[in-house]
Amino acid sequence: MRVFGHVVGIPEGSEFENRYTLSQYGVHRPLQAGISGSQDEGADSIVLSGGYEDDKDYGDVIIYTGHGGRSQVTGLQVADQKLTRQNLALALNCQRGTPVRVIRGYKHTSPISPKEGYRYDGLYRVDSYWQEQGLSGFVIWRFRLEKIHEQLATDTVEEPPSIYENSERIEITIQRIMRDTKLALSVKEMYNFECQVCQIRILTNAGLYAEAAHIQPLGMPHNGPDSIDNILCLCPNHHVMFDFGGFSIADDLTLIGLEGGLYKEPKHFINPRYLQYHREHFADKI
């Protein structure tokens, strides 16, 4: 099974002798490929080895080149890259917010990369992706990655501050984030990426796009649960409207503030308790 986020027991900064040990520890499983992932689930890890001429490494920001179009013999670009396979996997990370593990290898020329072996450098999010003409003249796909600074991203306000960066805490946090993503995806798939309000499906170059909206929000102070009965599948517009009280939902799924009702799959149980929470805290009560 593919592991997204940190691998338990492997803190950021861990070093590995070669690609085989990286694979054995589950940090980056393919022995040669730079991108680990599938075109359904997304990418879980990438390696920066300097193999592609168009790569850029600025530390917290990485411009990563997709795979494909290279000659097996010379390593030069000889064909256009396509948004398929592991390139598509990275595109899905961008659309879904799935983090990707970044490993820097000794072959990479940047001063940040290790002199020998491979080093796990933590989680990045895929900020954007696009195609362009590479140095070779062939089309390449590029991915802009931004480092996730987890101390800032977590809601640890009510917790006693720890003196040093606690890797155990980070693991817990990331696992929670990843649970969100998995559930979110399952709800989107349940509706085939159709908005439950307007039934719009948004087709992108990486496939269908929808957003998972939590009815009672996660995190302090709302502490809504991370469960399917608290998640809706919405288009971005209706997601924003819902989060900012543009409409709300009655227990019988009639929309409040918009015409019509919320479409619901029979097998999708939506807990009225969370709908009530949303009405009480977010609905416009004029």
Add this chain to the structure above:
DNA sequence: TAGCAATTATCT
């Protein structure tokens, strides 16, 4: 140190 072939986990 190039060049090349063997190797192997993974994805489709």
Add this chain to the structure above:
DNA sequence: AGATAATTGCTA
């Protein structure tokens, strides 16, 4: 099952 791959280690 076959193809792929941002490797590795051997040979000259």
